[in-house]
Amino acid sequence: MITLAMLTWFAGAxxxxxxxxxxxxxxxxxLLVRVRAVNYLRVPLAGCGLxxxxxxxGIVRQGEPTFQAATGLDQxxxxxxxxxxxAALFAxxxxxYLLRRVIRWSAGAARRG
Amino acid sequence: VPADRPLQGDQPRSxxxxxxxxxxxxxxxxxxxxxxxxxxxxxxxxxxxxxxGPWLTSVFGVTLLVALPLVVVTxxxxxxxxxxxxxxxxxxxxxxxxxxxxxxxxxxxxxxQLTEGLHVGLGLVLVPVILAKLWSVVxxxxxxxxxRSFGHLVERLTVVPLVGGILFEVVTGVLNIQYDYVFGFxxxxxxxxxxxxxxxxxxxxxxxxxxxxxxxxxxxxxxxELRTPLSRxxxxxxxxxxxxxxxxxxxxxxxxxxxxxxxxxxxxxxxxALSVGQTVDGLRRTxxxxxxxRTVDDGPTGFPINRTASAAGVGPDEVQTWRxxxxxxxxxxxxxxxxxxxxxxxxxxxxxxxxxxWSTTQTWTGVRLVELAALAGVPTxxxxxxxxxxRGGAFSAAWLTGEQLRDPDALLATHVNGVPxxxxxxxxxxxxVPALPGxxxxxxxxxxDFRTA
Numbered sequence: 001m002i003t004l005a006m007l008t009w010f011a012g013a014x015x016x017x018x019x020x021x022x023x024x025x026x027x028x029x030x031l032l033v034r035v036r037a038v039n040y041l042r043v044p045l046a047g048c049g050l051x052x053x054x055x056x057x058g059i060v061r062q063g064e065p066t067f068q069a070a071t072g073l074d075q076x077x078x079x080x081x082x083x084x085x086x087a088a089l090f091a092x093x094x095x096x097y098l099l100r101r102v103i104r105w106s107a108g109a110a111r112r113g
Numbered sequence: 114v115p116a117d118r119p120l121q122g123d124q125p126r127s128x129x130x131x132x133x134x135x136x137x138x139x140x141x142x143x144x145x146x147x148x149x150x151x152x153x154x155x156x157x158x159x160x161x162x163x164x165x166g167p168w169l170t171s172v173f174g175v176t177l178l179v180a181l182p183l184v185v186v187t188x189x190x191x192x193x194x195x196x197x198x199x200x201x202x203x204x205x206x207x208x209x210x211x212x213x214x215x216x217x218x219x220x221x222x223x224x225x226q227l228t229e230g231l232h233v234g235l236g237l238v239l240v241p242v243i244l245a246k247l248w249s250v251v252x253x254x255x256x257x258x259x260x261r262s263f264g265h266l267v268e269r270l271t272v273v274p275l276v277g278g279i280l281f282e283v284v285t286g287v288l289n290i291q292y293d294y295v296f297g298f299x300x301x302x303x304x305x306x307x308x309x310x311x312x313x314x315x316x317x318x319x320x321x322x323x324x325x326x327x328x329x330x331x332x333x334x335x336x337x338e339l340r341t342p343l344s345r346x347x348x349x350x351x352x353x354x355x356x357x358x359x360x361x362x363x364x365x366x367x368x369x370x371x372x373x374x375x376x377x378x379x380x381x382x383x384x385x386a387l388s389v390g391q392t393v394d395g396l397r398r399t400x401x402x403x404x405x406x407r408t409v410d411d412g413p414t415g416f417p418i419n420r421t422a423s424a425a426g427v428g429p430d431e432v433q434t435w436r437x438x439x440x441x442x443x444x445x446x447x448x449x450x451x452x453x454x455x456x457x458x459x460x461x462x463x464x465x466x467x468x469x470x471w472s473t474t475q476t477w478t479g480v481r482l483v484e485l486a487a488l489a490g491v492p493t494x495x496x497x498x499x500x501x502x503x504r505g506g507a508f509s510a511a512w513l514t515g516e517q518l519r520d521p522d523a524l525l526a527t528h529v530n531g532v533p534x535x536x537x538x539x540x541x542x543x544x545x546v547p548a549l550p551g552x553x554x555x556x557x558x559x560x561x562d563f564r565t566a
Contacts, residue, residue, distance in 0.1 A: 001206075002306055005298045010307070013280035014273070017247065018254055033367050042368070043376060050241060050380050051387065054287055055402035063293030069424035070292045071404050071417065072537055081401045085387075 025049065040097045044089035051085055058082075152257035156361060160252040163363035164370055166349030168338075170358055171329030172374065173246035178319060178326070180239055181279075185315075187232035188308060191468055193217060194225050194550050199496075199512035201553070203301035210309050219520040222547030226466035226474075229550075230392045233470025236286055237388050241380030243279055245373070250358065271317035278311025290469040291404055328352075343369040391471040405471035413530035414538055416473045419465075419551055422536040425503035427557045432502070435541050437525075441497070441563035442490020450541055453527060456480045456488075461522035467551040477545045479526035482518045482561075491563035494518045498564075499544055502557040511553040517546045518563075525558060 032038050032045070057063050058078030067075055194217045195202035218224065260266045282304060289300045296303070333349065346366040351359040368376070390400030394416075400406030408415040422428065437453060439446040459481050466472035486494040495515045503509045517523055523546040527534060534540040539556025546554060 001204075001302065003298050005296065006303045006306075009284070009296055009298075009303070010277050010281045010310075013284050014277045017276075017280055018251070022248070022251055038367050039372065043379070046376060046380065047383055050244075050383070051402060054237065054240060054384065055291070055387075057288060057291040057293035057295075058402060058404070062295055063288075063291070066294055067292040067404060068421075070420060071407075072409055072421040073404070073407055077407075078402060085401065 021053075037097055040093045044086070044093040047089040048082075048086040051082060055082065149257065153361075156252065156255075156257070158362075159255070160360050161362060161364040162360060163346065163348040163366045164368070164373055165249055165252065166359045167325065167329035167352060167357070168333040168349050169370065169373070170246065170249040171326045172335070173242055173249055173377070174322070174326050175330060176242050177239065177246060180235060180242075181315065184232055184236045184239065185308060185312060187228045187235075188304075190228045191225070191232055191550070192305065194228065194548075195553070196512055196514070198514075201512055203507070204299070204305050207305065210306070216514045216516055217548065219517055219523070219547040219549070222463055222522065223466075224548040225550055226392070226464045226472040226548075229466055229468050229470055230472060233286070233290055233468075234385070234388055234392065236283065237470075238381045238385050240283060240287075240384060241377050243283065244380075245377040247276065252358065252360075268321050271314055271321060274310045274314030275318045276314075278307060278314050281307045282311055290471075292469075338374075339371050341369060341371060343367075343372065346370055388470075394473055397473075403471075405469070409537070413532045414535035416475055417471060418537045419467055420503075420506070420508075420556070422557070425501070425506060425509075425557065427502050427536070429536070432536065432541055432557070435502075435559075437542065437558065438560040439485055439489035439563065440560065441486075441494070441565075444490075446489050448488075450527075453480060453525075453542065456484060459521070459524060461524060461545070461547075463522060463545050463547055465545070465551045465554055472551075475529050476531070477524055477526040478528040478531075479524040479542065479545070481521065482513070482523040482525060482544070482546070483521075485525060485561060486518060486563045489561070489563050491565060493565070494563040495566040496564045498562045499555045499558055500560045500562070501555045502559045508552040508555070511544075511555050513544070513546065513549070513553070517549060520547055522547050525561075 028045070029042065032041055035041055052059060055078065057067070058075045059082045061075040061078070064075050067073070189212055192202050193212055193215065196217065197205075197211070197214050198216070221227075260269065285296065285300060285304050285307065288295060289304070294300065332352075343366060346369045348363045349359050351357045386399065387402055388400055390396040390398060391403055391405040397408060398406060405417050408417060435450065437448045439448070457480065458478055460476060460478040462474060462476045464472050464474040482497070483494070486492060486497070493515075497513050497518055498510060499513060500510045501508075513523075524544070525542050526539075526545045527542050529538060534543060539558070542558045543556040544554045544558060
């Protein structure tokens with residue numbers, strides 16, 4: 001049976017995206033664009049945000065009793081794993097940034113002779 | 114170039130042209146004029162991305178137009194796989210929204226693994242595209258006036274089931290695959306009816322917007338876009354119609370159009386990389402953030418469990434005195450473990466696949482179900498009800514069709530990978546049938562009631 005809670009979550013999903021999530025990430029992005037190499041922050045941050053949204057229950061350990069009953073495992077590792085995923089995204093981005101700087105610098109040096 | 118400096122160029126003063134729209138809505142002109150000037154100023158200040166435009170929205174739109182029907186169809190197939198004929202597909206009462214019922218086949222044995230894997234996997238992978246699509250059209254949500262004409266009202270109303278439906282399905286689905294029931298309502302009911310609400314909105318939206326999408330896609334060349342770096346990225350040409358997605362006063366770009374497409378696609382790839390391990394045994398550990406990326410141990414029974422014995426209320430006491438009861442024939446037949454082991458044994462490599470989007474393929478050994486049917490005195494069974502020792506729970510009993518019972522690989526398994534089942538995997542005996550949803554592969558089987566029809 002369709003319940004009031006379902007309708008509330010339906011409306012809540014729209015409000016949550018349009019009036020909470022979108023303004024939030026748009027505001028963060030407005031702050032980010034002040035940085036010169038914005039995309040090297042924007043891309044890993046988007047990855048962190050996306051994985052946080054999708055895998056939130058494990059990361060914040062929500063619904064642990066049903067999780068345990070279903071899997072026989074706990075949710076203990078997920079926060080650390082998510083932080084590692086984020087660290088890997090930022091490290092990868094930093095590496096690409098550095099490599100591009102080095103390539104540009106050496107190309108410039110070669111031109112200068 | 115600082116981002117907050119408007120890009121100079123061939124932009125018209127305003128593409129919103131709100132005052133003329135107000136007249137369309139039949140409103141008095143004096144009040145709306147100041148309101149609309151305010152709205153126009155606000156829109157100019159708010160919506161400044163130089164990337165938004167009909168072409169970009171159409172690219173995300175056509176991606177979803179191709180992929181989302183696959184998610185919907187595989188989802189509805191999963192409902193059918195549960196066997197609505199026996200009243201065991203949830204929700205049971207669907208009113209006029211029932212599907213054409215057919216008996217779920219047993220071949221190919223990976224059929225359910227494929228449909229549920231696609232449903233959940235593709236659903237997850239599309240989340241970045243859905244978010245990008247919503248980002249690309251978000252100025253529309255705050256457009257002023259909110260309603261310009263009857264046609265515009267209809268178009269706006271179809272967006273409610275479309276956007277609400279997709280977000281609701283994503284949220285409930287994502288929570289369900291992680292066993293988080295924070296919403297407090299029945300997942301199956303919500304996800305099923307939510308799907309129909311979304312489908313209605315989706316079809317209406319496609320009917321209304323398809324021509325605009327085709328125009329949008331034709332307005333620029335994808336190949337040319339993929340060769341355009343940030344330094345040459347310019348806003349799309351605003352079309353003549355009102356409430357264009359192209360910013361009236363665009364800021365300088367901070368990312369190229371191909372960069373944004375790569376970001377959305379990269380998000381999808383990231384999600385794919387983090388989910389594929391749910392289904393592919395060799396890559397299990399790569400699903401680091403999902404429940405099914407882990408195994409209980411490295412042994413032959415370490416593969417993922419769907420419901421623990423303790424959660425099902427089955428302990429060592431219940432299985433110590435275990436007997437299997439077969440009914441449906443002239444008289445009930447009771448077997449203990451030794452008697453079951455004395456029957457012809459058969460081994461099959463079969464997947465266990467769950468609606469939560471994960472699956473695992475293992476090598477099962479046991480007695481063919483058709484053998485047990487013959488023993489019970491029903492040599493050509495038309496259906497059977499398998500009951501578990503577990504107490505309560507929505508899946509403590511399951512109906513199987515005649516085709517499922519007669520499949521040569523349909524087993525009452527006692528062993529997996531050469532060792533006896535662990536208690537969590539259904540010791541002393543569990544059902545394993547090709548292409549059968551995991552929850553119907555009943556564990557801790559206590560009795561099977563065979564029927565001729």
